[in-house]
Amino acid sequence: MIDASDIRVVVVDDEPDIRQLLQIQLGYADGFQVVGMAAEGAEAVQVIGETAPDAVVMDLLMPGVNGFDCITVLRQEFPDIGVVAYTGVAGEFVRNEMERRGVEVVLKSGDVRPLTDAILRSVPSRRVSRD
Amino acid sequence: VDEQDRAWVEQRAFNVIGHELRTPVTTVRGLAEVLAANPDSAERADLTDSLLRNARRLEALVDELLAVSGVMTALPAGPAEPVDLGESMTRAWPDDKGLVVAQSGLALARRQSVDRILAAIAENAVAYGERPVTLAARRAGTVTVLVIDSPGAELPGEDVKFALEPFWRGERAVTRRPGLGLGLTIAEVLAHHEGGRLWVEAREGGGMVTYLELPAA
Numbered sequence: 001m002i003d004a005s006d007i008r009v010v011v012v013d014d015e016p017d018i019r020q021l022l023q024i025q026l027g028y029a030d031g032f033q034v035v036g037m038a039a040e041g042a043e044a045v046q047v048i049g050e051t052a053p054d055a056v057v058m059d060l061l062m063p064g065v066n067g068f069d070c071i072t073v074l075r076q077e078f079p080d081i082g083v084v085a086y087t088g089v090a091g092e093f094v095r096n097e098m099e100r101r102g103v104e105v106v107l108k109s110g111d112v113r114p115l116t117d118a119i120l121r122s123v124p125s126r127r128v129s130r131d
Numbered sequence: 132v133d134e135q136d137r138a139w140v141e142q143r144a145f146n147v148i149g150h151e152l153r154t155p156v157t158t159v160r161g162l163a164e165v166l167a168a169n170p171d172s173a174e175r176a177d178l179t180d181s182l183l184r185n186a187r188r189l190e191a192l193v194d195e196l197l198a199v200s201g202v203m204t205a206l207p208a209g210p211a212e213p214v215d216l217g218e219s220m221t222r223a224w225p226d227d228k229g230l231v232v233a234q235s236g237l238a239l240a241r242r243q244s245v246d247r248i249l250a251a252i253a254e255n256a257v258a259y260g261e262r263p264v265t266l267a268a269r270r271a272g273t274v275t276v277l278v279i280d281s282p283g284a285e286l287p288g289e290d291v292k293f294a295l296e297p298f299w300r301g302e303r304a305v306t307r308r309p310g311l312g313l314g315l316t317i318a319e320v321l322a323h324h325e326g327g328r329l330w331v332e333a334r335e336g337g338g339m340v341t342y343l344e345l346p347a348a
Binding site for chain 1: 146149150151153154155156157158159160161162163164165168169174177178181184185
């Protein structure tokens with residue numbers, strides 16, 4: 001079984017309350033650690049470069065550089081980092097765009113389990129190396 | 132805006148409401164789950180603050196939604212009176228910077244309606260445009276036309292077309308805007324209620340020009 005205690009996560013969301021919530025929820029969840037946070041895409045790329053996380057939880061609709069564009073950059077510059085799109089609304093457009101980028105979409109919810117499951121699925125290289 | 136556009140805008144409404152409700156609902160449930168599982172959490176005070184803040188935000192969103200139906204069902208009543216449009220806009224403006232009243236004018240309308248219309252226009256101009264915003268009123272026969280010149284970025288055609296539609300918050304691709312996008316919709320209803328009309332046009336050089344026509348005093 002994967003020991004998820006090493007999974008280091010960067011949270012990107014323009015809502016301070018969501019950033020705080022995820023920091024607390026992932027902190028209490030077994031095996032996750034939030035190592036950085038950003039409020040939009042450009043800041044996210046910088047934080048991710050500095051912290052080298054295993055996975056990124058990415059909001060999509062943000063001022064500045066939005067999540068769609070940021071994920072495109074991450075796929076090019078940090079292809080080994082897992083990405084999960086964490087969004088308030090996920091219609092056909094969002095799902096198609098994320099499928100094209102190979103990114104799982106999780107709807108924001110007070111239940112953190114779907115998100116932690118998706119984070120684990122987003123880092124298959126770590127899963128293989130530790131199984 | 133034709134019927135096909137209207138159906139599309141109405142569909143958007145559900146997305147906008149869903150998105151705006153999602154953050155506070157997620158936060159309230161998430162924090163409550165954390166507190167329930169960890170009643171002695173060291174961050175208890177912070178969590179409670181955040182819970183309260185998001186509960187209030189939910190309440191404000193519901194209030195904003197109900198305000199639309201409230202405006203439709205409880206329009207300002209009472210006699211019309213002469214209202215100074217420049218004064219009303221100056222009261223609505225959030226600070227003392229960036230509003231130029233080049234020429235004020237008098238309308239014959241219910242003060243409460245005019246104040247709400249101009250508050251919505253001010254809020255829109257501050258949120259989407261640049262300063263200074265210039266007001267100029269002119270008398271044209273039996274009506275007074277107030278022109279609100281609000282410079283800003285070049286607007287996509289749809290922003291002008293849908294500006295008065297409910298739940299439209301400007302469509303810069305997927306960049307999120309705060310609020311539900313109901314201000315100008317309510318303003319247009321109130322303008323009609325006062326025997327006038329409200330419309331917007333793209334501004335040459337970028338931004339938007341809003342026109343408010345009301346019976347002249």
